[in-house]
Amino acid sequence: MSDHTPKRILIVGATSAIAEACARLWAQDGAHLYLIARNPQKLALVAADLQIRGATVQQAQLDVDQLDQHGAVVDAAFLELDRVDVVLVAHGVLPDQLLCEQSVTAMLEAMRTNAISVVSLLTLIANKMQARGSGVIAVIGSVAGDRGRKSNYVYGSAKAMVATFTEGLAGRLQSSGVRVMVIKPGFVDTPMTVAFKKGLLWATPHTIANIIQRRVATARSGIYYAPRFWWLIMVLVRCIPARVLYRLNI
Ligand SMILES: NC(=O)c1ccc[n+]([C@@H]2O[C@H](COP(=O)([O-])OP(=O)(O)OC[C@H]3O[C@@H](n4cnc5c(N)ncnc54)[C@H](OP(=O)(O)O)[C@@H]3O)[C@@H](O)[C@H]2O)c1
Numbered sequence: 712m713s714d715h716t717p718k719r720i721l722i723v724g725a726t727s728a729i730a731e732a733c734a735r736l737w738a739q740d741g742a743h744l745y746l747i748a749r750n751p752q753k754l755a756l757v758a759a760d761l762q763i764r765g766a767t768v769q770q771a772q773l774d775v776d777q778l779d780q781h782g783a784v785v786d787a788a789f790l791e792l793d794r795v796d797v798v799l800v801a802h803g804v805l806p807d808q809l810l811c812e813q814s815v816t817a818m819l820e821a822m823r824t825n826a827i828s829v830v831s832l833l834t835l836i837a838n839k840m841q842a843r844g845s846g847v848i849a850v851i852g853s854v855a856g857d858r859g860r861k862s863n864y865v866y867g868s869a870k871a872m873v874a875t876f877t878e879g880l881a882g883r884l885q886s887s888g889v890r891v892m893v894i895k896p897g898f899v900d901t902p903m904t905v906a907f908k909k910g911l912l913w914a915t916p917h918t919i920a921n922i923i924q925r926r927v928a929t930a931r932s933g934i935y936y937a938p939r940f941w942w943l944i945m946v947l948v949r950c951i952p953a954r955v956l957y958r959l960n961i
Contacts, residue, residue, distance in 0.1 A: 717741045717767075719792045723775070723832060724802025726753040728901035729851060732920035733799060738766035745788050746770045749802075775802055775828035776820070785835040794843070797927055798836050800829055800850045805903050811865040818865055825869035830876045837880055837889070844888040847927050850877045852893040854936065857945045860961055870895075874934060881932035890932045894923050897941040914938055 720737055722730050725746035734744055738761045746761075748754040751772050758768045769791055773784045789795060806821035829850065840846045855863055856870030874893045881891035898904065898913045914937070922937040936942040951959075 717743055718796045719743045719745075719794050720797040720799065721745045721747070721788050721792060721795055721836075722799045722801060723747045723773070724800065725770075726750055726757055727801045727803070727851075728903075728916040729896070729899060729919050729923075730799060730801035731757055732916035733801075733923050734761050734766070735764055736920055736924045737797075738762075738764035741765050741767075743767040743792065744769070745792050747773050747784060747788065749774045775832070776823050778823070778828060778831050781828075781831050781835055785832065785839070789839050795840065796846050798840070798846070798848045799923070799927075800832060800836075800848070802828070803851065803853075803903070805863075806865055808863050808865055821865050822869050825866060826872040829873050833876065833880060837884060837891070840889045841884055841887045847890045847892070848877075848880070848884075849892050849894060849923060849927050851923075852877070852895045852934075854895050854897050854941050854945050856895070858948055858951070858956065860956070860959075862961060878934060885932060890930070892926055892930060892932055893934045894919075894926065894937050895934060895941065895945075896937045897944070912944075 718737060720742050722734060722744060724730050725734065726748040737744065744761060744766045746754060746758055746768060754770050754772065758770050762768050771784055771787060773780060804821065804824050806817065811818040811821055836848060840848060850873060852874040853870040855867040856874050859867055877891060877893045884891055896919050899916060899919055900909055900913050901916055919937050926935050936945065
């Protein structure tokens with residue numbers, strides 16, 4: 712495919728602030744976007760905005776917790792797009808950690824949204840991309856997946872599963888011509904983190920989207936921190952001995 716051919720891009724979790732910022736960048740290049748999201752009203756607003764910005768847009772509704780609907784939704788997306796150049800999987804929730812400690816139901820719901828739904832979708836998407844032998848699959852993980860911290864280990868362990876699964880998938884698809892990557896943002900100012908006090912380490916969705924756009928365009932399969940300085944921070948965090956980590960209130 713020539714660089715001037717508009718990209719055909721499938722986005723799951725398309726109403727996420729980070730996904731929307733990515734879609735705006737791709738819209739500027741005239742991309743054909745297939746947006747999948749849970750909330751039809753929000754999705755319609757995002758789709759209309761992206762059309763004005765230059766994209767061709769199709770959309771489909773999916774609550775990713777409805778695992779039995781994944782097959783039909785992915786089939787329809789690939790049928791409509793015909794050729795899929797890029798897939799971005801972006802959905803996620805920041806669960807109430809304390810509630811998840813008390814309620815198995817709440818904990819499993821968080822795992823379903825943040826991990827099980829992702830690996831279910833990735834399995835379906837990967838097989839279709841492998842059959843075609845080209846394209847990029849990008850998944851949004853998190854630095855939170857790099858250590859189990861007492862304050863958010865439910866979210867963190869779901870993201871760890873996503874990262875490890877995606878890394879293995881990248882290896883599986885290496886010889887097929889499909890690139891597979893995990894983008895691990897640090898702190899990003901989005902609706903997910905609206906309750907947090909912001910500081911120096913915080914990035915905007917636009918900054919993260921620029922990184923994702925660049926990685927998707929040219930980078931090899933792999934794990935990428937966003938912004939890149941989080942790589943160094945997480946090297947240091949991974950060096951913290953467990954007995955010290957247990958005492959830290961982070
Ligand atoms: N913000 C951060 O600091 C940060 C850091 C690291 C990683 N991340 C990851 O970045 C990704 C995007 O998050 P964001 O920061 O852009 O937050 P966001 O704007 O709150 O986006 C989260 C998205 O996930 C969707 N979603 C949640 N549950 C869903 C379900 N059951 N079915 C379908 N969609 C569902 C939401 O849909 P609705 O619009 O319908 O609610 C929303 O579009 C997530 O994977 C998140 O874990 C975020």
